[in-house]
Amino acid sequence: MSNSKHIHVVIFGIGNVGSTLIQQINMAQSNLQLKHQLQIEIPIITNSKLAFYNENGIENSWLIDFEKFSEPYKIEDIIQFIKAKKIKNVIAIDATASVDFVQNYVPLIENGFHIVSANKVANTLSYDFYEALRQSLRKHNKSFLYETNVGAGLPIIETIKNLYNSGEHIAKIRGVFSGSLSYIFNEYSESDVSFSKVLSQASKLGLTEPDAREDLSGNDVARKLLILARELNLKTEFQQVKIESLVPKKLNGKTNVQQFNARVKELDLPFQKRKTALSKNQVLRYVGELDVVRQTLEVKLITEQKQSPIGQLKGADSIFEIFTESYGEKPFVIQGAGAGKAVTARGLFSDIVKLSNSLN
Numbered sequence: 482m483s484n485s486k487h488i489h490v491v492i493f494g495i496g497n498v499g500s501t502l503i504q505q506i507n508m509a510q511s512n513l514q515l516k517h518q519l520q521i522e523i524p525i526i527t528n529s530k531l532a533f534y535n536e537n538g539i540e541n542s543w544l545i546d547f548e549k550f551s552e553p554y555k556i557e558d559i560i561q562f563i564k565a566k567k568i569k570n571v572i573a574i575d576a577t578a579s580v581d582f583v584q585n586y587v588p589l590i591e592n593g594f595h596i597v598s599a600n601k602v603a604n605t606l607s608y609d610f611y612e613a614l615r616q617s618l619r620k621h622n623k624s625f626l627y628e629t630n631v632g633a634g635l636p637i638i639e640t641i642k643n644l645y646n647s648g649e650h651i652a653k654i655r656g657v658f659s660g661s662l663s664y665i666f667n668e669y670s671e672s673d674v675s676f677s678k679v680l681s682q683a684s685k686l687g688l689t690e691p692d693a694r695e696d697l698s699g700n701d702v703a704r705k706l707l708i709l710a711r712e713l714n715l716k717t718e719f720q721q722v723k724i725e726s727l728v729p730k731k732l733n734g735k736t737n738v739q740q741f742n743a744r745v746k747e748l749d750l751p752f753q754k755r756k757t758a759l760s761k762n763q764v765l766r767y768v769g770e771l772d773v774v775r776q777t778l779e780v781k782l783i784t785e786q787k788q789s790p791i792g793q794l795k796g797a798d799s800i801f802e803i804f805t806e807s808y809g810e811k812p813f814v815i816q817g818a819g820a821g822k823a824v825t826a827r828g829l830f831s832d833i834v835k836l837s838n839s840l841n
């Protein structure tokens with residue numbers, strides 16, 4: 482036990498992904514110890530308002546402990562606790578979808594935290610923010626891993642980075658980038674169930690964003706495209722992504738999530754019309770395309786032949802077709818579950834282990 486490396490993980494956001502990560506870490510302890518001489522402790526867990534602290538690491542009773550003993554917090558309280566208890570090797574996990582939370586990244590980095598994030602927001606704000614974050618990481622010698630930002634647990638970002646760093650010329654990345662939209666259109670195209678019902682199933686399975694309009698508006702796919710573009714050193718902004726939104730204007734903007742959910746049946750008729758217009762061999766798919774040569778990014782709903790690789794997708798699978806110089810006309814393809822709490826939490830866990838291996 483004494484030779485183990487101790488890693489401390491502070492989890493922000495204990496929803497679908499965050500709570501599954503806690504379960505996966507708890508279940509993997511003896512294996513991590515045996516194979517990697519690694520002990521991962523979780524001294525703090527939080528939701529948007531409350532934090533629960535245990536300097537020795539939360540226990541299996543964490544859910545009840547959180548309900549009973551959590552208290553309101555500010556980010557300074559978290560930093561202060563870690564400092565006061567002299568806790569080293571600390572990784573902040575962002576398992577929120579919060580725009581506000583990413584403003585904490587730089588203060589966390591300045592106070593010794595590494596970051597592992599499932600939240601796409603930090604990588605998709607302005608390019609100035611993107612750069613400032615990386616400057617802070619370099620200055621404080623800290624790491625920021627975010628493999629789950631694109632394709633959940635699939636190794637997309639690392640693959641793209643490795644290809645790019647080895648000088649491979651990537652011309653285009655095309656595919657179905659969203660697990661939830663994949664599930665929605667795979668199910669909807671094949672079944673007689675209404676669009677709103679399929680959407681609600683996707684949400685119950687933990688596939689959608691906390692606000693499903695983030696998926697339906699195309700914003701979530703646009704973010705993924707932008708993240709990949711920036712990995713390829715394109716200084717692109719979110720506003721440059723051409724987006725086809727599937728949310729009618731009247732349900733966007735002025736309605737909140739609850740109001741949208743209450744009126745979601747209004748989506749049924751327009752989607753039924755699109756479905757009726759399909760021939761027997763066609764399906765609907767929401768695709769993204771990053772054309773690196775032209776520097777264009779576009780996300781849209783298309784009609785696809787059932788027999789094509791994109792047309793054949795099942796479940797919540799994503800597919801990424803990567804066109805490069807060495808692979809020629811035939812793309813290099815990565816396919817698999819592109820959303821879901823278990824695969825996403827596993828992706829975060831892999832980032833934690835990867836980062837831990839680089840720490841002393």
Ligand SMILES: NC(=O)C1=CN([C@@H]2O[C@H](COP(=O)(O)OP(=O)(O)OC[C@H]3O[C@@H](n4cnc5c(N)ncnc54)[C@H](O)[C@@H]3O)[C@@H](O)[C@H]2O)C=CC1
Nearest residue numbers: 494495496497498528529576577578579599600691820821
């Ligand atoms: N569910 C999935 O399949 C995938 C999710 N992701 C990303 O993972 C993140 C989490 O997704 P889910 O767990 O499905 O969402 P969720 O809605 O189930 O959980 C989000 C949690 O974040 C908490 N939260 C919100 N604002 C916060 C703040 N300022 N500080 C601390 N906690 C805050 C909420 O209270 C909630 O506990 C999102 O960014 C999502 O895009 C990424 C890949 C796949």
Ligand SMILES: N[C@@H](CC=O)C(=O)O
Nearest residue numbers: 659660661689690820
């Ligand atoms: N809503 C997203 C979740 C993961 O990023 C998706 O469906 O891909």
